[in-house]
Amino acid sequence: xxxxxxxxxxxxxxxxxxxxxxxxxxxxxxxxxxxxxxxxxxxxxxxxxxxxxxxxxxxxxxxxxxxxxxxxxxxxxxxxxxxxxxxxxxxxxxxxxxxxxxxxxxxxxxxxxxxxxxxxxxxxxxxxxxxxxxxxxxxxxxxxxxxxxxxxxxxxxxxxxxxxxxxxxxxxxxxxxxxxxxxxxxxxxxxxxxxxxxxxxxxxxxxxxxxxxxxxxxxxxxxxxxxxxxxxxxxxxxxxxxxxxxxxxxxxxxxx
Amino acid sequence: xxxxxxxxxxxxxxxxxxxxxxxxxxxxxxxxxxxxxxxxxxxxxxxxxxxxxxxxxxxxxxxxxxxxxxxxxxxxxxxxxxxxxxxxxxxxxxxxxxxxxxxxxxxxxxxxxxxxxxxxxxxxxxxxxxxxxxxxxxxxxxxxxxxxxxxxxxxxxxxxxxxxxxxxxxxxxxxxxxxxxxxxxxxxxxxxxxxxxxxxxxxxxxxxxxxxxxxxxxxxxxxxxxxxxxxxxxxxxxxxxxxxxxxxxxxxxxxxxxxxxxxxxxxxxxxxxxxxxxxxxxxxxxxxxxxxxxxxxxxxxxxxxxxxxxxxxxxxxxxxxxxxxxxxxxxxxxxxxxxxxxxxxxxxxxxxxxxxxxxxxxxxxxxxxxxxxxxxxxxxxxxxxxxxxxxxxxxx
Numbered sequence: 296x297x298x299x300x301x302x303x304x305x306x307x308x309x310x311x312x313x314x315x316x317x318x319x320x321x322x323x324x325x326x327x328x329x330x331x332x333x334x335x336x337x338x339x340x341x342x343x344x345x346x347x348x349x350x351x352x353x354x355x356x357x358x359x360x361x362x363x364x365x366x367x368x369x370x371x372x373x374x375x376x377x378x379x380x381x382x383x384x385x386x387x388x389x390x391x392x393x394x395x396x397x398x399x400x401x402x403x404x405x406x407x408x409x410x411x412x413x414x415x416x417x418x419x420x421x422x423x424x425x426x427x428x429x430x431x432x433x434x435x436x437x438x439x440x441x442x443x444x445x446x447x448x449x450x451x452x453x454x455x456x457x458x459x460x461x462x463x464x465x466x467x468x469x470x471x472x473x474x475x476x477x478x479x480x481x482x483x484x485x486x487x488x489x490x491x492x493x494x495x496x497x498x499x500x501x502x503x504x505x506x507x508x509x510x511x512x513x514x515x516x517x518x519x520x521x522x523x524x525x526x527x528x529x530x531x532x533x534x535x536x537x538x539x540x541x542x543x544x545x546x547x548x549x550x551x
Numbered sequence: 552x553x554x555x556x557x558x559x560x561x562x563x564x565x566x567x568x569x570x571x572x573x574x575x576x577x578x579x580x581x582x583x584x585x586x587x588x589x590x591x592x593x594x595x596x597x598x599x600x601x602x603x604x605x606x607x608x609x610x611x612x613x614x615x616x617x618x619x620x621x622x623x624x625x626x627x628x629x630x631x632x633x634x635x636x637x638x639x640x641x642x643x644x645x646x647x648x649x650x651x652x653x654x655x656x657x658x659x660x661x662x663x664x665x666x667x668x669x670x671x672x673x674x675x676x677x678x679x680x681x682x683x684x685x686x687x688x689x690x691x692x693x694x695x696x697x698x699x700x701x702x703x704x705x706x707x708x709x710x711x712x713x714x715x716x717x718x719x720x721x722x723x724x725x726x727x728x729x730x731x732x733x734x735x736x737x738x739x740x741x742x743x744x745x746x747x748x749x750x751x752x753x754x755x756x757x758x759x760x761x762x763x764x765x766x767x768x769x770x771x772x773x774x775x776x777x778x779x780x781x782x783x784x785x786x787x788x789x790x791x792x793x794x795x796x797x798x799x800x801x802x803x804x805x806x807x808x809x810x811x812x813x814x815x816x817x818x819x820x821x822x823x824x825x826x827x828x829x830x831x832x833x834x835x836x837x838x839x840x841x842x843x844x845x846x847x848x849x850x851x852x853x854x855x856x857x858x859x860x861x862x863x864x865x866x867x868x869x870x871x872x873x874x875x876x877x878x879x880x881x882x883x884x885x886x887x888x889x890x891x892x893x894x895x896x897x898x899x900x901x902x903x904x905x906x907x908x909x910x911x912x913x914x915x916x917x918x919x920x921x922x923x924x925x926x927x928x929x930x931x932x933x934x935x936x937x938x939x940x941x942x943x944x945x946x947x
Binding site: 307356359360361362363381382384385387388389391393394395396397398399400404408409411412413414440456460 | 553554557558561564565568569765766767769770771772773774775776777781941942944945
């Protein structure tokens with residue numbers, strides 16, 4: 296379970312070249328995430344929907360304890376990420392569209408490395424690696440370097456890496472960004488499998504089609520603020536007469 | 552410890568599979584000394600020999616009947632030709648393929664037959680091997696000059712002591728090792744330190760900025776491994792890469808000298824005694840803390856950079872910070888004192904010069920160790936603090 300309560304993130308805004316040269320304008324701040332609260336339940340998929348630059352990645356990085364919130368708290372399975380980031384990280388897996396894999400390692404070496412980083416016992420890690428390689432059909436290219444794999448194969452390795460320590464919570468940050476239809480389909484199926492396995496899944500996207508395919512709960516984020524947070528069923532009944540896209544734009548317009 | 556080892560192993564494997572890292576860490580240190588000793592040394596010696604054996608074409612203008620002209624004519628390797636009076640000597644050397652032109656003064660023979668000094672001008676080009684040609688001609692002229700001087704002194708009833716009233720016998724108390732250490736002791740550590748830095752530089756850029764650029768840092772940071780242990784694993788690999796590059800260059804130098812000793816003449820016999828196992832051990836014990844500092848410094852800059860390219864452009868000018876103290880260390884008048892021992896990089900250069908020349912004063916050397924260990928500590932703490940900051944890790 297993920298409990299996010301009133302998180303905000305304020306960054307120092309980078310100076311423009313003109314400001315750097317003339318030293319005229321003082322440094323200003325930029326609020327990337329503004330008092331966001333939501334809850335994700337086990338066995339459900341929470342979709343964080345928002346346009347580019349809305350604050351989705353920053354919010355998810357805070358949830359994943361990569362960034363410290365300026366205010367607010369995040370609890371992963373009851374563990375406060377600001378107080379015990381390591382314990383929280385042990386319970387979560389994080390996957391992005393960029394795969395985040397080492398091109399010069401093989402899938403096998405990658406899984407072994409992440410098992411070691413997550414301190415998975417050797418006896419357990421070997422069995423889990425074999426299971427994941429089998430379930431994700433990685434076997435035929437398990438000894439080939441990641442850099443030589445296709446995007447779809449890389450994504451399968453990336454999923455295996457994310458699940459290597461069997462996390463209770465999985466964060467998918469725009470996992471289909473820039474992927475072709477077939478590869479995106481693999482990811483979507485895996486997100487569903489994670490849900491069926493009883494995991495807490497949070498998924499960010501700006502693609503409407505994925506929302507209707509996956510969402511149990513929906514949060515719409517715009518300019519760092521969460522402007523909608525309810526079940527997807529309620530969303531559909533509330534905006535039933537409109538297409539999803541119209542409904543999304545209507546929420547954004549109301550929030551602006 | 553298990554995580555540090557896992558990170559170290561993974562980074563090592565990753566680095567060894569990277570062609571660019573292999574070039575910086577292995578190929579350059581392996582090749583540089585054979586190139587210096589084998590290539591440059593061999594070709595320099597060959598060129599000098601060629602210039603010494605070359606038949607010199609010398610033009611003579613207004614050549615008198617003189618024993619000097621006879622000596623020049625009889626000298627092996629000289630091909631003389633008489634040129635008409637008024638010939639442009641410069642043009643003959645520059646454009647007509649002559650190695651030198653000697654223009655004798657009209658009164659040359661008369662002056663020498665009397666008690667005066669015969670005047671001549673020697674035209675040559677100092678570029679290329681012209682200096683060697685000039686020396687070969689001057690050797691003949693000097694021999695003639697000496698014989699004329701001796702004859703004149705004898706004719707006066709004196710011995711040569713008459714014009715050399717003080718005889719000096721130089722007795723250098725410096726051992727051969729000290730002399731060599733002074734001359735090239737600063738140069739050798741200079742190369743090792745530079746190679747150590749460049750050997751560490753590439754993995755450092757790849758392990759920090761490279762990870763950021765590839766998006767792997769994000770996934771690494773979501774693991775439950777403590778950041779400090781991840782950084783330690785990475786630093787250990789960078790330190791090993793730097794030391795490995797330095798060791799490899801040391802081995803390569805030894806092998807180059809062993810295999811090319813006879814061909815490169817005195818160089819191997821001069822450097823050989825300096826490279827005693829104890830000297831090498833002492834040098835590496837100084838290099839170790841410096842490499843930790845290099846690794847921490849490079850890692851911090853690498854994490855700060857947004858991309859591999861930016862890291863390269865930040866780090867490359869930093870080489871100047873190393874070059875400057877190293878060049879100072881090569882100056883013969885800069886000595887290892889308690890003050891210079893505290894100046895990072897300069898101190899290791901001076902200390903290694905003292906070590907290789909066998910002239911170690913342990914007081915200042917101890918200060919060098921303290922200074923380098925303190926520097927390594929500061930670098931390491933700064934690296935772990937800065938690399939843990941989200942404003943550095945997620946700088947965009």
